[in-house]
Amino acid sequence: MSSMWKKTAGAALLLTLLSGCHRQIVTQTTVSTSGPIRVVFIPKNSGNPYFDAVNTGFKKASGQLGFKYTQLAPATAEATNQIPIIQQQIQNGVNAIAISPNSTDALAPVLKQAMQKGVTVITVDADMTGSESSRNACVLPTDFSQVGSSQIELMGSLMGYQGKFAILSATTDAPNQNFWIAGMKQALKNPKYSKMTLVGIVYGNDDPQKSLLEAQSLLTRYPDLKGILAPTSVGLAAAAQAVESARDAGRVQVTGLGTPNQMRRYVTDGTVKEFALWDPSAMGDLAGTLAYLMAKKSVQPAPGVHFQVPSGGSYQFGPNNVLSTGPLLTFSKSNIGSYHF
């Protein structure tokens, strides 16, 4: 046994000495140029209903445009688990990789390798913020700068544009929620909402128990409260639970951002009339279409460039080649049955 080891070690050492070390230089292009265009989507993890909905959109685009499509998910949402999948797809000669990155920077080296080998790389649902040079374009679910005003309009329409309401958010430093709340405060300056009073912002830390306690204390602290706006899915479900158990449905309107699966029972029993979220399957459709057209070199993304979707509709690349899929989708009793994420 050990003599075998000695020989192996000797051979390895010799090779090292003979050859000297060098950095590998990527020049060879492995992308297949024959056959149909192949697009792969790598979500954050498997068994996630949200990404199942995105996958549905990709499949729709694949069926309409005739490209070969595969979804490959890591078992857990961790950046290092996405790296082997990306390398395997480069080796397989895939034309385009669409990925929902689990890290804004740890994936940058391997995605850059993919781009150097001629693979089109687009990020979906979340971007490589700060490492934008490691992907060609990005498809986001909605224009985040419009979320705040759209949420205030939804809250206002439910409470008749007058009365007191409160915001139940995630954590005090959640970047998305804070960005949206700033947009809400800006929107409230509009005279249309002058009779609406924001009495307070509370934070449930995206913890179901803490969120429920915060929602319950809002109901006792403000007996004349007319609305709770929760721009986070955990908070929205907790607010609905608090209002339902206090039998305050109808007096207190609950709305915000949440997924149909989480909110289905509250919408069915009437506690929540309407809530919103972006449409993940529309995002998958757009991302699949963009990946295909970019791999075919029919679209060259650049800020300000317009991009025509074959099935209709036009999009414009924003700064850093970012595309926004569309406005928020409002869910109610009438349409929630057709969404399953």
Add this chain to the structure above:
Amino acid sequence: MKSSHSIFWRNEYTLAALTVLALLAGSRLSSHFLDAGYLLGTTTLYVETGIMALLMTAIIICGHIDLSVASTLALTAAATGVLHAQYAVPFWLACCLGMLLAGMLGALNGVLIVGMNLPSLTVTLGTMALYRGAAQILIGDHSVGGFPAWFCGVDQVYAGPFPVTLLLLLAGGCAMALFLQRTTLGRCIYAIGNNKTASRLSGLRVGAVEALLFTLSGLAAGMCGLLMASRLSVARFDMASGKELDVITAVVLGGTDIFGGKGGVAGTLLALCLLALLRTGMGLADIPSEKQQIVVGALLIGAIALPRLAELARKQYMKRQKPAAAG
């Protein structure tokens, strides 16, 4: 390696045969599989697991286990990154301090296990959570980067056709094999794993050997932390999360007895090679990760159950040969 002298087979032969089977299966599954350059390149993903597995082999032979290796890896990388990024420590010095910390984290395991006579499973289960938590407190949910250019991308450095990190793993494997087989200290580890009380009564410094192993395990994990930080160009608290199980899988699949006393580095490295080939082959064939896990799990059970069945069959055979001796 006593039981591997079974009349039926040595464990390493089984693994070598399975590795050949995996190569055949991989080439059947995907036409992109048999590409030496690509396969050598993918080994860089498994080097960290491999280096930690070398020390884990010695620890398991010694009758212990170290569940904290992946957390030590993450905390070392996080601490090195923070020292450089927030406290402007020169990067080479930050690396040295990171390695010092890694040694101390390993030594803490050793002190708790040896000094307080606590079970290694419990202690390292605790430090696994503790070190990972500390890494998260240190850098939160963000990444720490900004490493100097010379440090990044160690997995892209090649010596001829071989990635240098692979050569590092192989050199470490040779060193560990020689240490376990040829040195007095190495033989002591087998003795302790076979019978701790007898070893102590024979005058072996059992505690010192155990503490040394845990310290070395911490140092190895720390080095893997730096290797991974170089590969990813950033440090994150969730680096290598769950990797301790991959490490233990490679060691146990490699034929090292989980109860100590038997095993070796060659089996561990062959098992790692087998796991890497299987994962790569299935990945190239677009087989979903859930199904890959089923295959790996079934392989592990099979590889452990088969030698045990062979051993039972051998005992039955021996009994029939010498009925008097059995009584």
